[in-house]
Amino acid sequence: MSAKSLYFTRIAGLVFAFLLLEWLASKMIARADLPFGLSLVAYIVPTLPVLGIFPLAINYTKNNPVTKLSARRRAPVRRYMVRLGMGLFFYILVLMVSVAALNRFDLSTQVKSILAVLTALPIGWIIWAMGRFIADPDIDEFERMIITRSLLLSTGLTLFFAAIWGFLENFAQAPDFPLYILVPVFFGLFGMVQPFVRRGYK
Amino acid sequence: MKNRLRVLRAERKWSQAVLAEHLDVSRQSVNAIETGKYDPSLPLAFRIARLFEQPIEAIFEDAEDA
Structure with a gap:
């Protein structure tokens, strides 16, 4: 293989x-x-x-x-992985705290809303890190293009999937799809489309 | 964009990996440029020109309809 x-x-x-x-x-x-x-x-x-x-x-x-890639060209990948790691760590941490708080206390809607936004913040940080990654001056320019195209393709596919599922829910009583799962769907697609994007430049 | 990169590389008996190392790009970049599927940025085109000691227009073909 x-x-x-x-x-x-x-x-x-x-x-x-x-x-x-x-x-x-x-x-x-x-x-x-x-x-x-x-x-x-x-x-x-x-x-x-x-x-x-x-x-x-x-x-x-x-x-x-x-x-x-040379060490200099690999540095942006390392920086991105570190930022991604921090994002995932804080995401899991905030999620645990939020879940614990929601279960233990009778919170007002305002506090629940703040917790919801706080839990999503690390996701925003990860998306920012992806933006930083493709804007990194040390990144290999061809790799930058492959990653940018992959990001756009996976974003498009995620939106397309969201549209399909949305109409399935409206027209055909499909089960409710939790919106936050669109994030891992997007990350998964981002990983999967890269080999196909690469293939186009062979 | 058509170019003479493969010829210039062959003259020096360099592999794509060796050229990639000289230019500090990925091996895949060299391949994509050689096959004309990827146009290098202006800074990279200048690096290529400097490496082979030739003007950019002697390496890359300026096709008007491209």
């Missing part, structure tokens, strides 16, 4: 694991008699496959025989 198809398979595996865990968690969380500790676990576990992206991405940029 080539390095590229191995990478593709692993990314697809992570996305599949995430969606499966998320689905299982949603079933668990829906149960009213679930103890608080278990619901906390149900919230955290689905985000764990996301962490698998780190070793994968670092290994990919380091050993990728196709791109083989």
Whole structure:
């Protein structure tokens, strides 16, 4: 199996694991008699496959025989991975705290709204980090183009998917799709479309 | 954009990887430029010209309909 198809398979595996865990968690969380500790676990576990992206991405940029970038050109990747790591860490932290607070206290709608926005803030940070990554002056210009095109393609596909599901909900009573899952859908697609974008320049 | 990069590289008996190292770009960039599927930025085009000690227009073909 080539390095590229191995990478593709692993990314697809992570996305599949995430969606499966998320689905299982949603079933668990829906149960009213679930103890608080278990619901906390149900919230955290689905985000764990996301962490698998780190070793994968670092290994990919380091050993990728196709791109083989110099240390200077790899630095933007490292900076991005560090920012992504910080984002994911704070996301999980804020999510845990929010879930705990929501379960333990009878909060007002205002406080709940603030918690909701706080939980989403690290996601905003990650999106900012992606923007910084493609604007990094040290990034290989061809890689920048591949990543920019992949980001646009995955954004478009995510919006397309959202439109399809939205109409399915309206017209055909499809189950409610939690909007925040669009974020991992987007990240998964971003990983999956890259080999195809690359193929266009061979 | 058509160019003579592959010829110039062959004259020096460099692999794509060696040229990529000289230009501090990815090996894939060199391949995409050689096949005319990716046009390098102006700074990179100047780096290529400096490396081969030739003017840019002697390396890249200025096709008017491109």
